[in-house]
Every structure is written in structure tokens, then in C-alpha cells.
Amino acid sequence: MTTPPVPDLTPEERQHLHQFYKVLHTHPELSMQEYRTAERIEAELESMGVESFRCAGTGVVAVVRNGEGPVVALRADTDGLPMLERTGVDYASQDRGTASDGTEVPVMHGCGHDTHIACLTTALRMLLRRRTDWSGTLVAVFQPGEEVGQGARAMVADGLWERVPRPDVVLGQHVSNQPSGTVTMAIGPAMAGTDSLRVTVHGKQAHGSRPHLGIDPIVLGAAMISRLQTIVSREVDAHEPAVVTVGVFRGGLKENIIPERAEFTVNIRTLTEPVRDQVLAAVKRIVRGEAEVAGAPVPEIEHYSQLPPTINNVDAAKQTYQAIEQALGAELVSVERPRMGSEDFGLLGKEAGVPSVLWFFGGAEAGAVDPPGNHSPFFAPPLEPTLSTGARTMAAAALHWLSTPSIAHG
Template sequence: MLNTRLTDAERDTLHADYRHLHANPELSMQEHRTAEFIEARLGELGIEHFRCGGTGVVGIQRNGDGPVIGFRADTDGLPIREDTGADYASSATGTLADGSVVPVMHGCGHDTHVAVALAAAAAMARQPGSWAGTVVWLFQPGEETAAGAAAMVADGLWDRAPVPELVLGQHVFPETPAGTVALATGPAMAMADSLRVTVHGKQSHGSQPQDSIDPIVLGVHMVARLQTIVSRELPPQSPAVVTCGTFHAGLKENIIPDRAEFTLNIRTLTEDVRERVLAAIVRIVNAEADASGAPHPEIEELYRFPRLHNDEVRAEEVRAALREELGEENVFTAPPAMGSEDFGTLPDSAGAPGVYWVFGGFPADLPAPPVNHSPHFLPVLEPTLSTGVRAALAALGYSLGR
């Protein structure tokens, strides 16, 4: 049986790796130094590896005949200026697609995911007599943009690596106390769609509104009416979120512009609700344009996150393994979250079940822990990191342990 406890040297390396990764974040699909760091660590462990999806790294840890299990750790940081005050805080910068230079930090805990996965791989390399089979370590870029998992699959991931019978993943989370984990069965996280809507009007002087089609007034009506999709078109038992995150129009107060632009973020848990909401958005913005005598708006998809579904049977197996390792009182049942992940692309593309859970990162007595994507997001080192390693090894050991 796998020993889930790290040696003192392994724990020191875990902490050092985490601090290094936290201080050196990189933007989505630009994780070049992070990939090199992972490759170096895998090389030290004697684990074969290859690049996949640009800045993704796949490690294949073979140990005789047995099941093939995938384990995913995402690697990208966020365009956030860190404000934690830690001595290993990030001062890194990155360049966005539009050429702007921005501060970068690990504001979602992906540094913990990488450090924990590397530590788990090291623990398994130390005790080959305790398990049998193959672990496919999936160090995935670009989770924040939903680009990374798809890029790895498009780059022939499952043609180049053994196809797993199960894919596992985990994420540090502020609302789960450090030292504990939470696991959902069935829908675990929402699908997400982000859209840009460009509203076309007719430009005019601000003193002559009768000669205009005002795209600002039109766009405001669209945004307000879109809120009725959730409140008046969906059953209360079908969760969904429709958020307008940006609205831009005009250059001067006495000019009615010729266009307005807003962006939407939509979260749903099932494919039928997703399609119903997206169809309602198109119907509403077109109808509002018709009501104003304006052309139909342009609706552009910015990105799409897939479903994240925990296979019911395998999730219960993992839950039992986590309870045995951490104690029943430290393993919670999580409701579906309206946040989104592209983890589901990996098991779905392999035709395998997936199981994904969260582990806590902040003390239970902290009244208001920083949320993911906050400039103050800094999980406590322990028991956060050790819990992540123990959970990973317990879940892997359930399928691979001798």
C-alpha cells in the first residue's frame, strides 16, 4: 500500500517548489519557464516526459503492469498584481494578446497544484513496491482561458500517452478549511460561455436624438432584459447565471455613437439548459434591435468551458479512499459549483470517467479567507500542501496500490 506521508526531504522540496512557482507565475499558454521547471523535476525522478499543447508537459510514470490513471495539475497564473506581503510574492509581469504588459500572480492556486503533483510523483518513485501500473501526469497550461486542455488534446495527447481508464484532478479552494477536502458526485462545476455582443446604431449629435438609433439605450435594454432569462424563463431547479461584465460605448458626451459593445458570461450545469439560455440570448438581443429599428447585433463567442462531471461510481470510490486517508470528518460532500474548469476535456477526450475534488487552503477560523483570483490569495503552506499530496496519493493508490 502506498505510504502517503512524505519524508522530511520530500516535504522540504515540496515547500521550496511551491515558493519558487508562486514567485514565478506566467500567463496562460505562456508557461515556458514553468514547463522547463516541471521537466527538470520529472527528469530528476527518472520519469519520461514530453511537451504537449505548447507549454503543457506530460509525464509517464510506469511501474509494471496495471491500470493507467491520469492526474492533472494546471500551471498558469493570472494578470493580477499580488498584494499578499509574502517574502516569496510575485513581482513578475507578462504580455497580453493586445501587447499590454501586466503584473502576474498565482491568484488561483495553480502553483500548489504543480508542487503537489511533483511531490506525489516523487513519493511514488520512492516506493515502487507499493503500487503497479502507470500514472500519466498532465501538467496542463491555459486553464484560465479554457485553451490548455483542448490544446493538449489537439496536439495528440492520447496518441502519444497511454490512454487512462480514469483521470483525477484537484484544486485548492478557500471555502474548504485547510486539512479537509470536498467532493461532488455528478455535476461538479458549471459549463461557461463568454460572448461579445456588438450593438449597431446610427450616430448623431447629442442634441438631435431623433436622427439617431442610440446603441447605448438599446444595449442597456438588452442587458436588463437578459436578466429575465434566469428569473422568468428557467425553472428554479435549473441553476444558471447570466452576467454582463463589460459595457463600452462612445467617446464624447454630446455624440450619440454608432455602436456599443458588451460582454456576457453564462454559467449552466446541463447541456439542455446551456442551449436554452444561449438561444434566449440571441432571441432577446435580436428582438430588442428590431424594436429599435436597428440591425441585428454581432454575437461572438470568446471562449467556452466544458462540463465537469464526476463519474458517480468512481467518485464514490475516491471519496472512500479520501475518508480512509484523511478521516471521515475531513471529507465533505460538495454541491455543484458555478465556477468553471476545462479539466473535463481530458477525461471526455479519453473516453474515461473523471473525478475532481477541492482541498482547503486557509484556516477554518479565518472569518473571510481571500477568494480565488484575489490579489490577497495565499494559501497557508501547511496543512494545505501536505493534504493535497495525501489526497492525490490516496486517490491514486486506490486504483494502483498493491
């Protein structure tokens, strides 16, 4: 069956989309604290006559039944970031929140999750007025806590897939700093898996003027960090993508005291399990080996966070790609390489045991040189064609699956 054509938004839908997006952008909330955001989503769904329920505290789930047919889940993430917004737009966030360590921080939708919410709710509006073009069940998942990698797991643990009809496919999208109006998709691996480690380096405290009486954990930690940079360049096959980043280093309280300990974090990005295992093993070997050479105690290595790669089911991705291409035009849709960023979206399809597909839509001004990207304090996608593209793309993808009599998981 051919996917029904996806018309443009009505003027009323576009105006409402812009207004709702601006409210969301002005009032972001931190991960797993999206209380007002959840209430706004619920009110939006209620205005469409769509019932919803809470899942994992601040997650919102809606189910729209329209006769017999496939079950299609659509996902949008909802959390903001602890960042001070510097976009200069008149709807910029001035809100603040409480971080996990108890400190008060500025909050911004610096990753574009506000666009995801607004586009999904608008896609639902479009699909509701096109009920005669499709048959089946829509499950809209507004997921909290993507930025901390907790939201998808929390919703599954709270019985998400037991509380709704089990989907045949899970679809999601993410805004990025590619040109507004465009859509890109990877066929197969789409985003890297990530592992985060915390390394505690133990030394021996001494006076700064008598370093020979101590074991300096700062110098030792620096040696570890320098050697870690050789894993990708000298151990991993050049054809296999991998990233090793040290994002935090802490050690010492005073310039003339060699401290007793230092700490740093390691973030690893890989696309395949064999490379992940290789990099993890190399990190542990180097950290422990450098400590042994320095005559220092064995370091502590805490593996505190992990997300699997996001893998687009090949058959489902090809079908979804074609539907989006049909809706937007071939000149605006293209296949891309996997990205080394990470997402917890893939866990939703994995835990449901069904295919999932994630794609990206543009949020950068046309012709912009080096436009601000996600997690930049200057990231503010132009309203159009960003928002209309996101809404139409989600509607087109859903319409394809909801107008397909049978779905083979492949």
C-alpha cells in the same frame, strides 16, 4: 483490494514541497506562455529520474511505469493570471507578462495553480518511494492554458492520448478558499459548463444635444443587459442552476456624441444541455428583440468560447472519495454541490473516453472569516496544511486506482 495507507510526507519531502511551491508562486506566467514553468517542472521530474516530453508547447507530460496494471492519469494546470498580487507574502510575484492584446500586465498565481503543480510533483515523489504498494502506469499531465480554456484541447490536439498509454481514469484537484486541510467532492456534476458571447449593438451616430436624430446603442445595450437579468429569475426553472453575467460594456468616445455602436460580453454558466440551450436561445431572442423595438440594425452575436460541464463519473467519484476519506479521515472530507465555476479538466477524460474525477482541497486559514478566494489579489493559501493535504490526497487517489486489479468504467 484495500488502498494501501498513505503516510505523511517525510521532513525532506515537505521542505522541498515548500521550496518548490514558493519558486512557482514567485514566478507565474500567463496562459499558453508557461515557458519557464515548464522548464522548472521538467527539472523537477528529472531530479526524480522521471522522463518527460512537451505537449502543446508549454505542456509537460511524464510517464512512470511500474509493472502491469491500470493506467492512471493525474493532472495539474500551470498558468497564472493577469493580476497584481497584494498578498504581502515574502515570496509574492513581481513578474510581468504580455497579454493577448499586446499590453504589459502584472502576473499572479491568483487561482492556485502553483499549488497544483507542487502537490502533483510531490505526490509523484511519494508514489516513487512506495513502488512496492502499487502496480501499473502513472501519467502526469501538467496542462497549460486552463484560464483561457485552451490547454486541454491543445494537448489532445497535439496527440496527448496517442503519445502515452491510454488511461483508465483521469484524476485532478483544485485548491479553493475552503478551510485548509479539508477536501470536498461532488458526485456527478461537479462544475458548470460555460459559454461566452460578444454582442455588438449597432445604432446611429448623432450629436448629444439632438438624440432624436440618432439611435443610441448605449441606451439600447443597457436595455438588453437589464432584460438579460430576467432569464434566470423568470425563465429558468428555479430548481435548475444557471448564471448570466455581463462582464464588459464598451461604447462611445466623447460625452456629447451618441456613438454608432456599443459592445458587451455575456458569460453563461449551466450544468445541463437543456438549460444551456434555453439560456442561449433567450439571450439571442432578447438581444434581437430589443434592437427591433428600438428600430436598430440587427446586432451581431459572436459565440467565441465554450466549455462543457465537468462531470465526475459517479462510480469513479465514489471510489476516489472513499480512498481520500480513508487517507485523511472522515471529518476532513465531505460531499459538496456542483460549483458554477468552470474548468477544461473534463475534456481530458472525455477525449480519452474514460471516467474523470475532480475534487477541491482547502487553502484558507483555519477560522478565517470571508477568506480571499480564487482570482483575488489577496489569495495566498497557508503553506500547511494546504500543500501536504494536496500532495497526500493526490497520492491516495492514485494509490487506490493503482492497487485495483480491474477498473470498470461504469
